[in-house]
Amino acid sequence: MHKGRVVFGAMDEVVFGRPASEALVEQLIRLGSTRAFLMVSGTLNRETDEIENIRRGLGPRCAGTFDAMPPHTPRAAVIAASEQARAANADLIVTIGGGSITDGAKAVQLCLANDIRHPDDIDRIRAGRGASPQLTAPTVRQISVPTTIAGGEFSAAAGVTNENTKVKEGLRHPLLMPRAVILDPWLSQHTPEWLWLSTGIRAVDHCVEGICAREAHPYGDAQALMGLSMLAQALPRVKADAKDLDARMDCQIGTWLSTGPLASGVPMGASHGIGYVLGAEFGVPHGYTSCVMLPSVMRWNKSVNADRQAQVAAAMGHPNEDAGDVLDAFIRNLGMPRSLREVKVGPEHFDRIAQQAMATPWVPRNPRKIEGPAQVREILELAA
Template sequence: MSAGATYSQTATERVFIGRPAAEAIAEEAETQGASRVFLMASRTLNRDTDEIEKIAKALGKRHAGTYDGMPAHAPRAAVLDAAAQARAAKADLIVSIGGGSITDAAKIVTLCLKHDLKTHDDMEPYHMYVGGDGAVVLPEFEGPDVRAVCVPTTLSGGEFNALSGATDEKAKLKQGYQHRLMAPVAVVLDPAMTVYTPEWLWLSTGVRALDHAMETLGSFLSNEFCDGVAENALRNLAEGLPRAKADPKDLDGRLKCQIGAWQSMIPVVAGVPMGISHATGHALGGTFDVPHGHTSCVMAPYALAWNESVNGERQKRIAAALGGGNASEAADKLIRGLGMPRSLGEVGVRESDLPDLAEAIMHDIWTRTNPRPIETADDVVSFLKTAL
């Protein structure tokens, strides 16, 4: 009999699957009794399509305002600006429509509203950090009163997680903020909202979801439930991503990708820690401004190869879900077939950057939970050299 495990639930109450976003948001606002709904939207969706206007119209008098200025990786200054606008609008429900950065920012805005965070330094006591002994320190604080609803247009999966990331521009580090009530009260999976997402962003964040599932299946801290969900996530994504690339209007294929991304996040939310691919991705994003999805496109197969000497048996399930053979080679083939970058050099990282990158990685919460132990920055540099 395997060791016991605990599955931790978030505070998300509903997922609308395949429902039109405007309809689902209006319904959720009614359910929540919200009268001041503040939208945080992708700038492209807000200014180049009528999708946000449709949502505002469906909300009617409940629509209290719209923010569309969130840069990639959710810098603190932009999060605080959005929070100030939501505060001024007397928001009682936050709705994000867009990719991972706007999703993360919306969840952190709920924290800013609860604790009246207005300046860069106000946010400092609330983020997770790695202590001197390598253990992750999770600050304790009261959760938000104002909840969020998330309508994702990419596949990074953060909408299913209470954990959110924002970048400290001064320290040049992406940092995590977490409380179970920061998880959205509802998620809307509307594939029609994703057709405006640039192909590279849709596909690369799909690889990010693949990476969630692959690091779950590679982890010695997973369990049969999480392994099963992760394996199915891989199968859905391995089918759906090529379908979406072949036909961007294939909404069934896109919904399959969305379901796969959701499944890939269930183990993460349940407490299965990720490994060196995700740790490197956080540092590449926060310190080197590499897009979320591209970080996994580059690092995931190298992480599989790096870890194979210790978790090769577990990697067999990954290989089987991706079509057979060796796991790292199968992942590489799928990612290359999607036209994604596959080396650090392709995303602008040089060998001279590796020491700084390694130092940033050593601050990440998931470096020490990699299957193959990593104790020092030199260990990280050795891994990174395989991806040049």
């Protein structure tokens, strides 16, 4: 018998298939916002006129722009953005960019509400193991216009990297979830191909680990299976033709659906857990971590969830084939890296990665029980 609970997040709406410049004006009017602070991709701001067009559309409602968020959302940049938003007296944050910017704005929400003004003070708001800190709820919320497809804009959690320890730390609060997400396929045409396709594999990873989890349930499955099917068909179409807006839209909707399991309480597994360590410790881009880890995690897990893995292969259009092999070929055909060696992580690091992966939230929830670092090493060796 299934049991569990599904908590509906604090998001009001998702707008898809419309230009962000139009949809944002409507959202600001809906929310009564008069001082929107933009946190945007530096590349989009400096090398295209997209951000300038949006600023023009918002007119006097735009209270400032921050465009200097590095990958993996380092603490110092979060503080810099918070100080600028505070000085601008922002009543809303609008993000236009990838996951690091979306996460950065979530962190800024907590910094503004909890008077965090120095990188070290982030210790006071980060989620510890076990009990979370007492947080003042954010009052300045956010709207997100994602330009990559890892799906972080659909969650109430953020990852911020502590530059001193090189560890990506979690921040959590129900109100970190954006009030609205705008999926604009036109804007995504500026995203580099490798970034679009690799974050797309991140979304595939959400679907796959959600379907394969011990705690999977029909509500999460319905979204993940549909999302996986859409992504499996649309990602190769974008690779074949970067201007295929229908394929881009399908990728964006597939990504939205991919977050269904996690948003409804289904844990991720070892691919996500090991990926956290590869990102924070070795600077491997978010999407690449899934490209190199997911097929190996599937092969290692197969002895305990072959029936669920069969559903993955079928949703990807390859019924009766091995899901690890299907994913391996799919990722390769998109031209993405498929081994730790290709992302410059050698066996001399495996012990340290295995040790750190045990401390992530997901490795202990992997469908096939991982008792200790030695078993993480087995997975890393499969992915070497």
